Amino acid sequence: MSNRLPWWMGGILMSGLLLLTFSIYGADRAIGASTYVPYVASLIFDLDPEKYSYIAHIKNSGSWEGVMLLGVLFGGFITSVFITKSFRFSLIPTAWKKYKNQSVLSRLLWSFFSGFIMIIGARLAGGCTSGHFMSGMSQLAISAMIFGGVVMITLVITGKLFYNTKGKN
Amino acid sequence: MADVIFVVNESNTTVTDRVFQMVENVINMEHGSVALVFLIGVIFGGIIQYTRVDKFEKIAGFSMLKDTIIPKMLFLTVGLTSIGLYFMIDAGQAHYHVKPIILQGLIIGGILFGISMAILGKCPGTGPVSIAEGRIDVLIGAIGGLFGGLVFTLYYDDFFKPLMGESLGNSILTDFFSGNEETTALVFGVLVIIISIAIPKLELFDEADLSQLPDDQRANKT
Numbered sequence: 001m002s003n004r005l006p007w008w009m010g011g012i013l014m015s016g017l018l019l020l021t022f023s024i025y026g027a028d029r030a031i032g033a034s035t036y037v038p039y040v041a042s043l044i045f046d047l048d049p050e051k052y053s054y055i056a057h058i059k060n061s062g063s064w065e066g067v068m069l070l071g072v073l074f075g076g077f078i079t080s081v082f083i084t085k086s087f088r089f090s091l092i093p094t095a096w097k098k099y100k101n102q103s104v105l106s107r108l109l110w111s112f113f114s115g116f117i118m119i120i121g122a123r124l125a126g127g128c129t130s131g132h133f134m135s136g137m138s139q140l141a142i143s144a145m146i147f148g149g150v151v152m153i154t155l156v157i158t159g160k161l162f163y164n165t166k167g168k169n
Numbered sequence: 170m171a172d173v174i175f176v177v178n179e180s181n182t183t184v185t186d187r188v189f190q191m192v193e194n195v196i197n198m199e200h201g202s203v204a205l206v207f208l209i210g211v212i213f214g215g216i217i218q219y220t221r222v223d224k225f226e227k228i229a230g231f232s233m234l235k236d237t238i239i240p241k242m243l244f245l246t247v248g249l250t251s252i253g254l255y256f257m258i259d260a261g262q263a264h265y266h267v268k269p270i271i272l273q274g275l276i277i278g279g280i281l282f283g284i285s286m287a288i289l290g291k292c293p294g295t296g297p298v299s300i301a302e303g304r305i306d307v308l309i310g311a312i313g314g315l316f317g318g319l320v321f322t323l324y325y326d327d328f329f330k331p332l333m334g335e336s337l338g339n340s341i342l343t344d345f346f347s348g349n350e351e352t353t354a355l356v357f358g359v360l361v362i363i364i365s366i367a368i369p370k371l372e373l374f375d376e377a378d379l380s381q382l383p384d385d386q387r388a389n390k391t
Contacts, residue, residue, distance in 0.1 A: 003382060007238045010220035011245030011365065017212050018250045022263040027201035027209065030266045033294035038318030043187040045319055051176040054325035063194035065205055069297055073208020076301030079218035080213075086221075086378050089303040093225035093290060094375045099233065111306045114285035115296075115313030116320075121281025122293060123275045124333055128282065129292040133243060136268055138250035140357060142344035143270045147279045152240075154283025159232025162288060168193045 003084050018138060029064070030139075032131035033072075036065035048069035099163040175323055181385035214298050223298040225290035230373035236372045248362035255354035267339040274333030300335075 003011075020026040033067050039062025041047075042055045049055040055062075080087040086109070092107045122128040127136060133151070136144025182190075195203050217223050222239055230236030257263040286292050289310045291299055296314070298308040320327055342357060343350040379387045 005216075005220045007220065007222075007242040007370075008203055008245060010216055010222065011242045012249065013216050014210075014242070015253065017209065017216065018246065019253045019257065019263075021201075022254055022266075023257060024262055024264070025208060028264060029200045031209070031213065034301035036195025037189075037293060037314050038322050041315045041318035042322060043184060043191065044315065045175070046177040046184075046187070047319075047322060048176045048178045048180070052322050052325065056320045059206035060200075063208060064198065064200055065189045066188075066191045067195050067206045068210035068213070071207040071212075072214035072217075072294075072297045073210075073301045074207075075211035075214030075299035076218045076223070077214075079215045080298075080302035081321055084218055084221065084302075084378075085381055086218075087302045088377075088381070089305060090377070091305050093229070093304075093306070094377045095226045095229060095373060096290075104247070106221060107306050108309045109192070110288050111310035112313035114288040114315040115310030116285075117281045117323075118289060118293065119314040119317030120309075120321055120329075121278040121283075121285060123306075123318070124329060125282065126268050126274060126333075128294065129243075129286075130294040132268065134246055134250070135266070137247045137361075138254050139183060139265055139267055140251060140255075140354060141267045142340045142342065143268045143275060145342075145377040146270065146275045147282075150276055150279030151283040151286065154280045155232045155287050156234065158284045158287035159229065159234065163229070163233050165233050165235070 003086075014134070018134060022135075027064075030131060030135035031068075032061065032065055032127060032135065033068075034065075034119065034128035034131060035061040036069050037119045038123060039063065039066055040069070098168065099165055175319075211296070214301065216299045217295055218302065223291065223295035223302075224375060224378075225299075226373045226375045227290075228292070228295065228378060229287060229290035232290075233373075235371060236373040237368050241365050241368050241370065244361050244365035244368070248358045248360075248365060251361065252358035255351070259351075264324070265341070267341055269335045269336035269339050277332065308371050 018031060021029065021031050035058050038054065039058055047055055049059065091104045096107055125132065127147065131146040132147040137148060192203055195206055220242060221227060222242060227236050227238050231239045254263060258265060291307055291310065296307050296311055300311060343353045346353040
């Protein structure tokens, strides 16, 4: 068995999964993957939903995505062990070493910082790559097109400024 | 210590109790059984892992314009789904779940999201897949994300909600072409599929992954 699927096969399968999730025979909702983060945070830190309106606001979506997340972790683990054979513990990506630096501490600090602002950003916009880009744009939503455009532009500008790619292939 | 900073639930539950509560919430909703929702997650994680789009080399690689698998697969997914979904909704087999146009939230949030996606090389959907394949740096990113979620929750009413601004409605593209909804949806879908095919295919490989495979299975050789 091949250890990876081509992009077009991935697109077809992902489209099938989105349609199944949207369908009334499936979950009758969109796939999202950022509401679970503040929801799981509220479970871990035991926040009182009566005190914080946001938890009450995201209770349903957060729970749904929380259960989906458990599936994602399971599916990702099984696939990485048995199919892609890419399971291994690592602290720093190969391309980070090539285009940024060799320091594990630098990678971990930047990871923590970027994880922090990523969730603030996703919750401000009300969605992420899954909820806005894939599910939102598939519904022709204007909100998703604005988000997608801003993210694509910012992503490429950040990549240019943050990494040192000059003279490296 | 913690309860000095924020208000915790008074009904002394453990994390396990609260996770069971989460599952119970899903049982009480009409959005698929717990098994189906879990299965959707398994397939989602499986597709992302099997296509390798969770990799730093794919997402950060795209930010450096050295890898285009992410936009190609994303646009193809959107193009196919938009056409399928339009006809499903038309036939009453699905519903719209459109997010509001909160302009400030979308722009400020999109900028923060784009910056962090380039640096972390993951997004909230692909991150867990990387953690499941042993990436410790992404786990640290997820812990940062949990604190981001905590801060967002704590200051939602006072700071973040006003920052997001008012909603300008839930418009979709076809609203601007009334009378030609079907054509608009089809043209959009086909156009996006053409874009996905037209984007030149660039790939940045990770030698650390390739070196674990037999020579004839290395993706850069096939």
